[in-house]
Amino acid sequence: MPDQKGDKPLENGKKISRRTLLGGAATAAVVLAQTASGKSFQAALTKSELHLLEDPTKVPGVPPGTLGTRSPFEKPVKAPSDISSRTPLQDLFGTITPSDLHFERNHNGVPAIDPAKYELIIHGMVDKPMVFTLADLKRFPSVSRIAFLECSGNYRGAADGKITPQQLCGLTSQSEWTGVKLSTLFREVGVSPKSTWFLAEGGDAAVMTRSVPVEKGWDDAIICYAQNSEAIRPEQGYPVRLFLPGWEGNINVKWLRRIELSDQPFQTRQETSKYTEAIGGGKIRQFSFTIDARSIITYPSYPQKVEKGWIEIRGIAWSGRGKVVRVEVSTDAGKTWKPAELQGPVMDKSHTAFRYLWNWNGQSTEILSRTVDETGYVQPFLKDLLAARGGNMGYHYNPVTAWYIQNDGQVLFKAT
Amino acid sequence: MFCQKVHLMLVSMTKIRVITGVACLLFSLSLTSLQSLTTTKNGGQADTLKYPRTFGFGRTATLKEIAILDTDVRPDGKGLPAGSGKATEGKLVYAAKCSACHGATGVEGPNDQLVTIKNPTDPKVKVRNKTIGNYWPYATTIFDYIKRAMPFNQPGSLTDQEVYNLTAFLLHENGLIKAADIINANTLPKVVMPARDFFVPDDRKDGPEIR
Known part of the structure; x- marks a missing residue:
């Protein structure tokens, strides 16, 4: 030097x-x-x-400098396992998840894809099978929307109560997604009116595939190349992913390389042996795409310890069916419920922040939250969900979550 | 909706403006057909009505490049390649390339259990793991998935012959075909999977009901 x-x-x-x-x-x-x-x-x-x-x-x-940095005093991190990595919900304040803290779920790792060589091919029941480069996709009229993305396998409990929001349901995150509407591409290739399903295929080592109803493609599907204003992160599907607002994470195929229009579902491994749930009576529910309404109190939560006096209870609420219209909070173990304040703007199929100001008297109690969405759905207790599904656990578990606060202020998870 | 209103307005116009009216009516009808094609429950397509018929971006895909990627297999067998397989041959491929992750007989793991335990002797085996035999609704999925994603450490490395053999082996181990049965594009879609009738489409709907 x-x-x-x-x-x-x-x-x-x-x-x-x-x-x-x-x-x-x-x-x-x-x-x-x-x-x-x-x-x-x-x-x-x-x-x-x-x-x-x-x-x-x-x-x-x-x-x-050329890139911003986090304060060295702040160290929010994802919690990885072999197959996924969870967002530290308890460390976040707003509703946009920093891109490097967005949850991950991969089926054979994150592929390295050269954007210069990237192509999306659309074929099958179309007038004109076509290939689009990344540059092609960016030339089409674009659209942006803020929406959550949640894995449908996103509920865990802990008998001893020692579980953080991140461990409990950290497979949900929110971003602003930008790309071209799939309907725009559907028109470009001339999708047959007889086509009812399409296959979305990823270019990762799992060559991930899911069947999607064509109606969703015409409705609000986005072929995304950007997340929070920059190129999508590799863990989120760089350079291009499918985004289906309100639908379970798995079907939002990352590293999207191929779309095939068909008149029937393909019955891929992911939509048969996985991402299906027993619902009692010997039945297994399939193609259960929509994420039901849910909320979680992120503060106070385990492993925090709180003090007697004023506490702003904070959390997030969301629904794959539309907007959150109300979040109710109980500070007396579910005996009474009061409306929480929602932070606007409340957006369709989005994480919505809620707050409830509470003066804790120092006596042990349970605090809970439940979401009501615009369809009138009320987030259920775990026991009600279990009863509705013949006692089976599985995908699409969205129960009310309670936090038990001991006399000494220690917060612990409690199943409902 | 908007187009229908325009339509009615035009119909009520005076004869003097018939020619203009007809032209507008045609325009209106073409918009209507386009809208009915693309508008869905969220009304997401209203803003695409001003789009040109084509933007001209992208290029036509060739049959060859489609064929390279298009390996998916549907339940009706569409997509299955030529060739066939047998369980006895598949047993050898399984031992060499699959058993390290799925266990010597497809039961032991450490990864996904593929074969249903026939007569569990261990009373602690209470949880019925999801296997090909007791959970997978379509036999074609086995071929599709093995071909695209297995083995985990060398995905996409198996020949069609190996995949057919493995498919036959796994079906036989689950008691779904006989040892001598040949698995090919004709026979595979016809294999009856026991769990098939358990599967029902999503019965949840908008509203207060908990399902």
């Missing part, structure tokens, strides 16, 4: 350097600093100099 007019700390100490000016003692920290002429460098600071950092008005700050 060339000498920068003596600004750079030098090993031999012959030239005047910041390090020698500062005394040359053992390095205790490295910070970015800036010279009077505007050049930045990493300055080694000794322990005795660290007090300077305690007063940021006494040291030049970090100069502008």
Whole structure:
């Protein structure tokens, strides 16, 4: 590295350097600093100099950079397993999930796809089978919408109550998705009026496939190339994914490479042996796309400990059938319910933030939330959901979640 | 809806404006047909009415490039390639390429159990795992999925012959075909899967009912 007019700390100490000016003692920290002429460098600071950092008005700050960074004091992270990674719902305040904290569910890893070589092929029951490059897709009229995306296998409990919102239902996230409406492409290729289903296929190592009703394609499906204003993250399907507002995560095929129009579903492995649920009476429900209304209190929640006095209960609510019209909160274990305040604008098929101001008297209790959506659906208790499905657990579990608050303020999960 | 109103308005016009009316009526009808094709319950397509018939972006796909990607198999057998397989041959492929993840007999795991345990002797085996034999509703799915995604560490590496053999092996292990049965494009769609009749379409609907 060339000498920068003596600004750079030098090993031999012959030239005047910041390090020698500062005394040359053992390095205790490295910070970015800036010279009077505007050049930045990493300055080694000794322990005795660290007090300077305690007063940021006494040291030049970090100069502008090419990418923003999180404060080193903030460390929100996803919780990965072999097959998925969960959003830290308890660490978020608004309703847009930072893209690098959006949940993941992969079926054989995240593929590396060269955008220059990317192509989407649409064929089958169409007038004109066509191939679109990424550049082609970006030339079409575009659309953006904010919407949640949730895996339909997104409920876990814990008998000892020690489970965070992230572990409990962290497979839901929200972004602004941008792309071209699938209906626009349907018109371009001339989809046959006799076509009723289409296959969406990914270009990952699982070559993921799901069958989608053509009606949804005409309705509000988006072929997305952007998430929160930038290119979709690799974990979310870079360079292109299918987005079906309000529908279970799995069918929003990532790394989308092919769409085949047909007059029947393809009965792929994902929509038969997986993503189907026993509902009692020996029946197995299939093609259950829509996410039912749900909410979760993210504060206070396990493993937090709260103090007596004013607490703003906070959480998110959503429904795959439309808008959230009401969120009710109970602070007396479900005996009485009061409406929470919804943070507007309340959007269709979107995470909606809710708040409820509560003065806790220090006595043990349970706090709960439940969503009512615009179709009149009321988020059920776990026992009601179990009863409706013949005692079977499985996909599409959206029960009311309770947090038990002990006398000492410790918050624990409790099943309803 | 909008177009129907325009239509009625035009019909009520005076004779003097008949020619203009007819022209507008035709325009109105063409809009109506386009709208009925593309408008759905969320009314999402109203803003595409001003779109040109085609944008001209993209290119025509060739039959060859479609064929390379189009490996999917439907329940009616459409998409199944030529060739056939037998359980005895599939047993060898399974032992070499599948057993490490699915167990020596398709029961042990560590990954998905593929074969139903016939007579569980261990009383602790209470949970009925979902297997091909007791849960998969269509036999064609086995071929489609193995071909596209298996083995997990070398997806897409099996020949059609190997996939047919494996499909036959897994069907036989689940007691769904005889050892000597040949599995091919004609026979595979006809294999009766026990769980087929359990499957029902989504019975949930908008509204307060919990289902």
